Amino acid sequence: MTLNPFATVAEKIDPSPKVSDEVKTTTCYMCACRCGIKVHLRDGRIRYIEGNRDHPVNKGVLCAKGSAGIMNHYSPARLTAPLLRVGPRGAGEFKEIGWDEALAIAVEWLGKIRQTDPRKLAFFTGRDQSQALTGWWAQQFGTPNYAAHGGFCSVNMAAAGIYTIGGSFWEFGEPDWERTRYLLMFGVAEDHDSNPIKIGLGKLKGRPADRRAKFVSVNPIRTGYSAIADEWIGIRPGTDGMFVFALIHELLRADRIDLDFLVRYTNAPWLVVQDPGGATDGLIARDGAGHPFCWDKQRGQAVDALLPDVAPAMVGEFALADGRRAVPIFQLLAMRYLDARYSPDEAAKVTGVPAATIRRIAAELAHAAFEQQFELETPWTDWAGRRHERMIGRPVSMHAMRGISAHSNGFHTCRAIHLLQILLGSIDCPGGWRYKPPFPRHTPLALKPAGKPGDVKPNTPLPGPPLGFPTGPEDLLIAADGTPSRIDKAFSWEAPISAHGLMHMVIANAHKGDPYPIDTLFLFMANMSWNSAMNTGGTMAMLTDKDAASDEYKIPRIIYADAFFSEMVAYADLVLPDTTYLERHDCISLFDRPICDADGAGDAIRQPVVKPDRNVRPFQDVLIDLGARLGLPGLIKADGSPRYPGFYPDYIVNHERVPGVGMLAGWRGKDGDRQCVGERNPRQLERYIANGCFWRYELPDEHKFYRHANKGYLDWAHSVGFIARPTQVIFQLYSEPLQKFRLAARGHGALQPPDHLRARIDAHFDPLPMWYPPFEGAAIDGASFPLHAVTQRPMAMYHSWGSQNAWLRQIHGHNTLYMNRQTAERQDLRDDDWVWVISHHGRLRVQLKLMEGVNEDTVWTWNAIGKRKGAWNLATDAAESRRGFLLNHVISELLPPQPDGHRYANSDPITGQAAWYDLRVRVEKAKPEEAGETYPAFATLTPPRGTPARPALLTYGAEFRERD
Ligand code: SF4
Numbered sequence: 001m002t003l004n005p006f007a008t009v010a011e012k013i014d015p016s017p018k019v020s021d022e023v024k025t026t027t028c029y030m031c032a033c034r035c036g037i038k039v040h041l042r043d044g045r046i047r048y049i050e051g052n053r054d055h056p057v058n059k060g061v062l063c064a065k066g067s068a069g070i071m072n073h074y075s076p077a078r079l080t081a082p083l084l085r086v087g088p089r090g091a092g093e094f095k096e097i098g099w100d101e102a103l104a105i106a107v108e109w110l111g112k113i114r115q116t117d118p119r120k121l122a123f124f125t126g127r128d129q130s131q132a133l134t135g136w137w138a139q140q141f142g143t144p145n146y147a148a149h150g151g152f153c154s155v156n157m158a159a160a161g162i163y164t165i166g167g168s169f170w171e172f173g174e175p176d177w178e179r180t181r182y183l184l185m186f187g188v189a190e191d192h193d194s195n196p197i198k199i200g201l202g203k204l205k206g207r208p209a210d211r212r213a214k215f216v217s218v219n220p221i222r223t224g225y226s227a228i229a230d231e232w233i234g235i236r237p238g239t240d241g242m243f244v245f246a247l248i249h250e251l252l253r254a255d256r257i258d259l260d261f262l263v264r265y266t267n268a269p270w271l272v273v274q275d276p277g278g279a280t281d282g283l284i285a286r287d288g289a290g291h292p293f294c295w296d297k298q299r300g301q302a303v304d305a306l307l308p309d310v311a312p313a314m315v316g317e318f319a320l321a322d323g324r325r326a327v328p329i330f331q332l333l334a335m336r337y338l339d340a341r342y343s344p345d346e347a348a349k350v351t352g353v354p355a356a357t358i359r360r361i362a363a364e365l366a367h368a369a370f371e372q373q374f375e376l377e378t379p380w381t382d383w384a385g386r387r388h389e390r391m392i393g394r395p396v397s398m399h400a401m402r403g404i405s406a407h408s409n410g411f412h413t414c415r416a417i418h419l420l421q422i423l424l425g426s427i428d429c430p431g432g433w434r435y436k437p438p439f440p441r442h443t444p445l446a447l448k449p450a451g452k453p454g455d456v457k458p459n460t461p462l463p464g465p466p467l468g469f470p471t472g473p474e475d476l477l478i479a480a481d482g483t484p485s486r487i488d489k490a491f492s493w494e495a496p497i498s499a500h501g502l503m504h505m506v507i508a509n510a511h512k513g514d515p516y517p518i519d520t521l522f523l524f525m526a527n528m529s530w531n532s533a534m535n536t537g538g539t540m541a542m543l544t545d546k547d548a549a550s551d552e553y554k555i556p557r558i559i560y561a562d563a564f565f566s567e568m569v570a571y572a573d574l575v576l577p578d579t580t581y582l583e584r585h586d587c588i589s590l591f592d593r594p595i596c597d598a599d600g601a602g603d604a605i606r607q608p609v610v611k612p613d614r615n616v617r618p619f620q621d622v623l624i625d626l627g628a629r630l631g632l633p634g635l636i637k638a639d640g641s642p643r644y645p646g647f648y649p650d651y652i653v654n655h656e657r658v659p660g661v662g663m664l665a666g667w668r669g670k671d672g673d674r675q676c677v678g679e680r681n682p683r684q685l686e687r688y689i690a691n692g693c694f695w696r697y698e699l700p701d702e703h704k705f706y707r708h709a710n711k712g713y714l715d716w717a718h719s720v721g722f723i724a725r726p727t728q729v730i731f732q733l734y735s736e737p738l739q740k741f742r743l744a745a746r747g748h749g750a751l752q753p754p755d756h757l758r759a760r761i762d763a764h765f766d767p768l769p770m771w772y773p774p775f776e777g778a779a780i781d782g783a784s785f786p787l788h789a790v791t792q793r794p795m796a797m798y799h800s801w802g803s804q805n806a807w808l809r810q811i812h813g814h815n816t817l818y819m820n821r822q823t824a825e826r827q828d829l830r831d832d833d834w835v836w837v838i839s840h841h842g843r844l845r846v847q848l849k850l851m852e853g854v855n856e857d858t859v860w861t862w863n864a865i866g867k868r869k870g871a872w873n874l875a876t877d878a879a880e881s882r883r884g885f886l887l888n889h890v891i892s893e894l895l896p897p898q899p900d901g902h903r904y905a906n907s908d909p910i911t912g913q914a915a916w917y918d919l920r921v922r923v924e925k926a927k928p929e930e931a932g933e934t935y936p937a938f939a940t941l942t943p944p945r946g947t948p949a950r951p952a953l954l955t956y957g958a959e960f961r962e963r964d
Contacts, residue, residue, distance in 0.1 A: 029581030079577035126526030144451025147501020156410035167439035175397030187403020190224030222853030246347030250362035258425025269312030308384035395431025438722035495912030530567035666695025
């Protein structure tokens with residue numbers, strides 16, 4: 001028979017094939033955004049992940065990372081059983097043990113510590129989403145040495161926001177995407193709020209012509225969101241504060257600020273004592289009840305500034321009843337920022353942004369705020385009981401994140417951005433930046449860190465959580481002689497407001513025994529020998545260093561929990577293997593980082609969609625089990641039996657912080673008919689699962705704006721425990737807590753910093769936002785290290801814990817160093833050249849790529865692509881280790897020595913935030929014989945026995961197609 005080449009092929013088309021036999025909802029964990037997902041299962045295997053259209057975070061949108069969660073789940077890098085080290089630390093020689101043995105070892109180590117000196121446990125976690133549990137567990141154990149990933153990443157944003165507006169960007173707030181007409185974004189690539197920002201930008205871009213919005217991105221590099229910005233401002237790293245102050249200078253000069261907003265909602269009218277050299281200089285003048293004074297123009301006297309009917313003076317100098325002089329905060333503010341040193345011309349020299357551009361952006365902001373003002377016909381009642389018929393919209397919004405945060409001047413820069421927002425009157429108004437519940441909160445927060453020397457006792461929980469918000473020297477965690485109480489020196493004079501700890505200093509301090517030796521380092525999901533460390537080579541050496549006399553490791557014991565064979569596993573003595581996010585329960589709680597949005601409160605869970613096929617346990621279960629075995633008071637009943645025998649799901653449902661308030665806010669009460677406050681509901685998890693694994697409460701329209709002063713919202717927020725009192729949240733343009741630390745540095749008060757830190761505290765604890773050059777650049781010879789070096793988050797690997805993902809690594813198998821083309825050509829450097837990147841701390845050999853969209857004084861690369869050979873069960877010749885690299889290798893955890901030899905941590909002096917982006921380098925061409933592989937390279941790691949075989953050719957999914 002001859003074939004007829006023109007015959008019609010009989011095609012079978014199924015436009016809607018059945019891809020699964022079961023679909024389960026849960027919450028994505030491929031980055032920190034917490035999108036809702038639907039996981040399609042076929043024969044018990046995961047076939048497909050789609051976005052949950054009903055979910056408030058992503059509304060069905062799913063990014064590449066989220067879809068590729070399948071490859072994380074089936075990763076050949078998954079750990080398969082508990083491991084006990086049998087060879088030298090770092091060699092990766094382990095034997096498999098059972099869970100009973102693993103927990104018995106942990107109980108023996110930790111039990112001894114708890115009975116003698118709980119400080120000797122340092123418990124630090126990475127980017128987990130269970131800090132409501134881990135922080136509480138540390139408190140129950142009695143150690144102050146606890147923190148999570150925030151000190152690495154964004155504590156400058158969080159602390160500056162909390163101390164200024166009682167909220168902050170990302171998790172605590174978002175632009176009014178529907179109504180804003182101008183979005184100014186600082187230091188964000190494709191990260192920190194990935195899908196929600198993409199959805200929001202889509203809304204801005206999709207507007208009709210008559211409501212068009214402008215999106216301006218301020219970032220040294222034009223990647224991610226900046227690539228679709230209407231205007232990209234390629235600023236010099238670490239100078240954003242000067243840019244913002246120049247905008248403020250222009251707005252003040254042109255009188256383009258919302259003075260009514262300042263009078264109503266901020267401390268701008270409050271009087272500040274002017275008593276140079278005195279103990280109260282710079283403090284707020286207060287009455288006997290502690291209420292701040294303002295100067296009432298009608299009464300001609302100082303009155304309680306919290307009264308609703310005052311007519312405060314915003315400028316002038318006034319005599320207080322006791323004879324001291326005082327001026328309104330607004331006057332201090334205006335005098336500072338109207339000074340010529342903050343003019344656009346001066347700022348242009350620092351930032352590299354032309355003065356004309358700064359002036360134009362200031363004018364555009366003012367135009368959007370005031371000429372595009374609009375009103376919502378929504379009546380509301382303010383904190384004083386005054387009814388307003390409508391809400392005024394100022395459609396200017398802002399968003400900022402890690403590019404601002406990861407500098408040693410980041411706290412003040414972030415405060416400066418909030419100051420700009422406040423001057424424009426665009427906080428929580430229609431079109432502006434809006435809080436997400438449970439924010440706003442009163443600022444500064446009343447929560448203080450526990451862990452003063454008297455708080456830490458054997459077999460005793462701490463009296464409060466280890467992290468909090470100091471408001472003066474009396475809140476520091478220091479001994480009588482000023483010695484830090486914590487191993488990371490958080491809440492000491494070295495970083496007084498380190499609200500998230502200083503995780504990047506833990507290993508270096510523990511290795512030195514400074515301020516004291518520890519016994520056990522307990523880490524979860526923190527790759528501290530690699531991409532979560534500064535000075536990676538030095539860190540590995542510290543983890544393996546032994547005391548010459550005793551031949552014991554200087555950090556005696558290390559327990560590590562991770563789902564994967566990350567670089568840190570080799571340095572653990574005991575490895576507790578975690579599940580993947582698709583195999584366990586999690587709780588995305590209002591106590592922690594929930595899934596709220598500006599229009600409503602929400603929280604979520606993860607449920608196991610598949611059962612583990614290995615001898616692994618969810619870390620949260622293990623922590624609860626371990627706590628019960630240790631006899632931690634919150635984890636056992638009076639008879640000593642475990643309080644939560646059903647482990648984390650049991651804890652999620654039954655643990656309460658105060659009666660009626662637990663981990664989840666939805667479906668509380670015996671019958672599940674209460675929300676936020678109510679009895680425990682034994683069927684709560686079932687209700688969440690039935691609802692797609694999330695709960696959401698939509699605020700009524702009259703509660704959606706001006707929540708810092710909206711009586712209806714404040715009353716409701718108080719009734720459900722979000723805030724301690726239903727009173728106005730007053731924005732702190734001037735931060736009195738900072739001045740209290742500064743006064744101590746100037747010799748006032750019972751608690752004063754040690755002499756070598758006085759000048760540093762005095763210089764940086766300015767109650768008004770300020771700018772100073774990033775520390776590393778100021779400490780080195782700028783001519784020797786002329787370039788700034790930073791990282792960006794790749795859109796396929798934002799948050800980097802997907803780096804071993806078989807699908808995603810095809811997008812970013814290795815990274816290169818990107819450099820401005822003109823800068824490179826001045827050095828005779830070409831595309832694909834191999835170059836040395838040299839900092840004051842070390843050198844890297846990498847391959848170069850040239851581009852236009854980068855500040856000419858900046859080089860950059862993708863974050864955390866480089867892997868150590870053999871780690872993550874990658875082939876030893878994998879691109880990640882041959883051609884990938886980390887900038888971390890050339891970042892030091894310490895700044896260059898001072899003249900007296902002292903070396904400060906590479907941190908913000910206020911919050912202790914790791915100053916990753918202060919790095920300065922020079923780039924030199926490598927010799928031809930040096931080309932081909934990145935440097936440094938470290939000894940190859942061998943995956944533990946039992947690690948699954950790597951497929952030579954990945955064909956995941958083929959089996960499903962064959963069956964279709
Ligand atoms: S943005 Fe993050 S949480 Fe959302 S789908 Fe992507 S990886 Fe998952």
